[in-house]
Amino acid sequence: MTGMRTVKTWAGTTAIGLALGVGLLGVAVAPAAFAQKKVVNVYNWSDYIDPKVLEAFTKETGVKVNYDVYDSQEVLEAKLTAGKSGYDVVGPTAQPFLARQVAAGLYQPLDKSKLKNFGNLDPDIMKAIEKADPNNAHAIPWMWGTNGIGYNVGKVKTIAADAPVYSMKMILDPEVVSKFKACGVMILDAPTDVFPSVLNYLGLPPDSKSTADLDKATDALLKVRPFIRKFHSSEYINGLANGDICVAFGYSGDIIQASTRAAEAKRGVTVNYSIPTEGAQLWVDTLAIPKDAPNPDLAHAILDHLMKPQVVAASSDLTGYANGNKASTALVSEAVRTNPGIYPPAEVRARLFTITPADKDFERARTRAWTRVKTGR
The missing domain is CATH 3.40.190.10 (Periplasmic binding protein-like II)
Incomplete structure (x- = not known):
């Protein structure tokens, strides 16, 4: 991570x-x-x-x-x-x-x-x-672990009974994610964890070092940016556990912990974690x-x-x-x-991918792109 x-x-x-x-x-x-x-x-x-x-x-x-x-x-x-x-x-x-x-x-x-x-x-x-x-x-x-989707089962079902909770559409399809803006959506503040999953969702190599591919991933994130409450790499744990947000893109263990905290609190909040069917990092x-x-x-x-x-x-x-x-x-x-x-079972592990280091020029480009995404400009 x-x-x-x-x-x-x-x-x-x-x-x-x-x-x-x-x-x-x-x-x-x-x-x-x-x-x-x-x-x-x-x-x-x-x-x-x-x-x-x-x-x-x-x-x-x-x-x-x-x-x-x-x-x-x-x-x-x-x-x-x-x-x-x-x-x-x-x-x-x-x-x-x-x-x-x-x-x-x-x-x-x-x-x-x-x-x-x-x-x-x-x-x-x-x-x-x-x-x-x-x-x-x-x-x-x-x-x-993997990077995937955490969600509040009750709230998501109430808002959209057919929500694609096993797909990155929950995060990257504007028509889908816009439905959950009011109940709260959070994404990791980690470009090396987010961009590869976006690229993979778009059908591009998740480990691509192409600035053209990076631009496509940036555009995809900017389209859903109005519906994202916050980018943060730990707050989503308590946010999910307490029912303050209903969808997050985060680390598997963190979301499992949110699920456990929610169960221990006995406030009627159920949190699930899903590995996207498109594949995951x-x-x-x-x-x-x-x-x-x-x-x-x-x-x-x-x-x-x-x-x-x-x-x-x-x-x-x-x-x-x-x-x-x-x-x-x-x-x-x-x-x-x-x-x-x-x-995850073998068939799911077969869809997992890893990334490799980028050169300094691409790192700078990725940092600039992430700033655009977070600021929405």
């Missing part, structure tokens, strides 16, 4: 978290190699790793985890580019961030001899991020070790810990996102692993 993310506790995590904290992962004597360096510094999205699995790591090794958070990939990239960030493990999104950061030499290669749990990773997700990280040399997958968040990490041995140790099936399963339950660890699937709560919006 390239925008802002707000991740809160997902239903059903408490029992798993306690089990992990109490001893599911076991307790080991702290390795001698860690004796002199007792802190590993992690920089990632907020609430993206179950705190209890980090506590378990400290209990096993005696190494404290210092977990700092950012609210956008751009913030992370700025720190990495400046150098000497002080972090041992960071969480770049595979495309386009990890891809260009690997190309810029900002990460050190993984020493896979120190990662005994590497074989737990999902081959399909590994293949998906290999475009960003050739030979999977620098990063492991953490969580993954697949994003993968990864974990990698900066080139100048002060504690690379500890970085490898915590990466290996995070590849334990029970560890990553607990974090999927926390976030409501699918993970890149195939061995963990059976341990993920039934509510998460059987939700097709989180773990």
Whole structure:
């Protein structure tokens, strides 16, 4: 994901978290190699790793985890580019961030001899991020998801019983989206997440770097701009959960969380998530070790810990996102692993697409186009 993310506790995590904290992962004597360096510094999205699995790591090794958070990939990239960030493990999104950061030499290669749990990773997700990280040399997958449509079931049905809730028409067809202006429509404030889906809807290559294609996508967004209440990359979560808006284009896990919050509030709001039938962008968040990490041995140790099936399963339950660890699937709560919006079936996954980094000229053009869309001019 390239925008802002707000991740809160997902239903059903408490029992798993306690089990992990109490001893599911076991307790080991702290390795001698860690004796002199007792802190590993992690920089990632907020609430993206179950705190209890980090506590378990400290209990096993005696190494404290210092977990700092950012609210956008751009913030992370700025720190990495400046150098000497002080972090041992960071969480770049595979495309386009990890891809260009690997190309810029900002990460050190993984020493896979120190990662005994590497074989737990999902081959399909590994293949998906290999475009960003050739030979999977620098990063492991953490969580993954899609960009799609969140909607208030009751309000949408009342306004238009035949609303195409499984199509990008909900966002991009002026005749459709105009019906929901009064009840509220929000879109991610993230051009690298929005434009590819618009291009795909228009029948154009979603990863196109053509300015002519970009212009067509911009025109399509400008046609629906009068009906969009706001562009924001996290406010739509509470907006959907509270019934303040009725349609959003956002991240799968965020909308699943909105659904959970709505159910927990018991105010009669039901939120659903749909992956557009036209196809959707697949994003993968990864974990990698900066080139100048002060504690690379500890970085490898915590990466290996995070590849334990029970560890990553607990974090999927926390976030409501699918993970890149195939061995963990059976341990993920039934509510998460059987939700097709989180773990889509094979025929849906076949319609997912990824993007690649753009050159600076196209990035500037895309930024200008996004400004036009947001301002409506």
